[in-house]
Amino acid sequence: xxxxxxxxxxxxxxxxxxxxxxxxxxxTISRAFSPHAVIAPETRERVLRRAEAxxxxxxxxxxxxxxxxxSIVGIVVSDITNPFYPEVxxxxxEALQDIELNVMLFTSxxxxxxxxxxxxxxxxxxxxxxxxxxxxxxxxxxxxxxxxTNMIFFxxxxxxxxxxxxxxxxxxxxxxxxxxxxxxxxxxxAFVSGLPDATTNRDRWKGFSERCAERGQxxxxxxxxxxxxxxxxxxxxxxxxxxxPRPDAIFCANDLLAxxxxxxxxxxxxxxxxxxxxxxxxxxxMASWSSHALTTYRQPVxxxxxxxxxxxxxxxxxxxxxxxxxxxxxxxVVRGTVRKADE
Numbered sequence: 001x002x003x004x005x006x007x008x009x010x011x012x013x014x015x016x017x018x019x020x021x022x023x024x025x026x027x028t029i030s031r032a033f034s035p036h037a038v039i040a041p042e043t044r045e046r047v048l049r050r051a052e053a054x055x056x057x058x059x060x061x062x063x064x065x066x067x068x069x070x071s072i073v074g075i076v077v078s079d080i081t082n083p084f085y086p087e088v089x090x091x092x093x094e095a096l097q098d099i100e101l102n103v104m105l106f107t108s109x110x111x112x113x114x115x116x117x118x119x120x121x122x123x124x125x126x127x128x129x130x131x132x133x134x135x136x137x138x139x140x141x142x143x144x145x146x147x148x149t150n151m152i153f154f155x156x157x158x159x160x161x162x163x164x165x166x167x168x169x170x171x172x173x174x175x176x177x178x179x180x181x182x183x184x185x186x187x188x189x190a191f192v193s194g195l196p197d198a199t200t201n202r203d204r205w206k207g208f209s210e211r212c213a214e215r216g217q218x219x220x221x222x223x224x225x226x227x228x229x230x231x232x233x234x235x236x237x238x239x240x241x242x243x244x245p246r247p248d249a250i251f252c253a254n255d256l257l258a259x260x261x262x263x264x265x266x267x268x269x270x271x272x273x274x275x276x277x278x279x280x281x282x283x284x285x286m287a288s289w290s291s292h293a294l295t296t297y298r299q300p301v302x303x304x305x306x307x308x309x310x311x312x313x314x315x316x317x318x319x320x321x322x323x324x325x326x327x328x329x330x331x332x333v334v335r336g337t338v339r340k341a342d343e
Contacts, residue, residue: 014056018054021054022046022047022050028047031044032044032047032048032051033048033051072101072102072103073096073101073126073128073312074105074106074126074149075092075104075105075132076107076114076130076131076132077089077105077132078107078109078114078117079132080107081229082228082284083285083286084284085132087284087301088132088155089132092130092308092309095305095306095309096312101127101316104124104126106120106121114131114140115139115140118131119140122144122149125148127149127315128150128151128312129150129151130154130308131151131153131156132155135195135197136153137158138159138160141162141163142162150163151163151164152164152312153165153167155167155168155200155299155304157199157325158199164311164325165323165326166304166308166326167304167325167327168200168300168330169329170207171206172329173329174207174210175210175211176207177281177297177332178208178212179211180332180334181251181277181279184339184340185339185341186248186249187217189217189247189248189249190222190247190249191220192223192225192237192240192251192252192257192261193222193223193253194225194228194232194253194254194257195226195228196226198228204281205253208220208251209222221247223236223239223240228256228257229256229260233256233258234263234267235260236257236260236261237261238264238267238268241270241276247276248275248277249276250277250278250279252279253281254280254282255282255284255286255287255294258278258281258287259280259287259292261278262278262337272337273337273339278338279295279296279297279337279338280294280295281296281297282297282299283297283299293336294335295333295336296332296335297332297333298331298332304328
């Protein structure tokens, strides 16, 4: 018979034990671990030093019973395969953890809708819910409000929803792309549309088409890809390039569509930018690869993240009620897929 191990799992030190050893109250222990709580500096230092020696870590769920706040920020995302959003998630998660918030990720895939993901997230009673790359109904936003959870839409918005919003100025981006292409000598302009009901898609088309009309280039071609994916961009571009007259410039609603467009053009034996210019939107890391060198409209991700985290700070502090949308301008990144005016 094998001998049973005599080693025992070390029991976790609880706040009560730490408080008794130091001769302070449990609430003092809690305040010592809260950066913004009022507590004498020498007391905080004594608590933290002894806690480290004993291996004590505060239990966020136990703390929530006292503060009535979970310190949880839920993040709902539906388009996790788009490289833009993992890049955003990394920066956003790090920034939220830096201010001692717990991050939980919820995805809507397959048969589960974004509203379903919101309902699931609300079971954990997050203080704040951030929605990325998801089309959430106003009903779901209202459900969050009724549950006492503030909702922030990141790069999305729902008209008339009781929520905060931080987006890139997608209308402005579409307008600047139109100006850039027209100023570069293009006259047969086209747009590859992504997910039809996405506000990003609608606003980029709105800015682009309206500016084309203002510049005397009315009615640019529009081809529905149906989603923000490489293969969808490939197929949509093949259809566009079979039109007569053939477009000499294609603006894609995001970079994945634009990368699909680049490959479609090459597959058809054509050249970019000599035969057709292609421009994307987002500036994902792949856009800068030498094999792509994609001209694109860069979303101001660092500023969008810092603005979102500032909103989180102010919401949790109870100092923010105004839900006026925050809209931040991006900038054009010129690489090798748009021909110059003199070419």
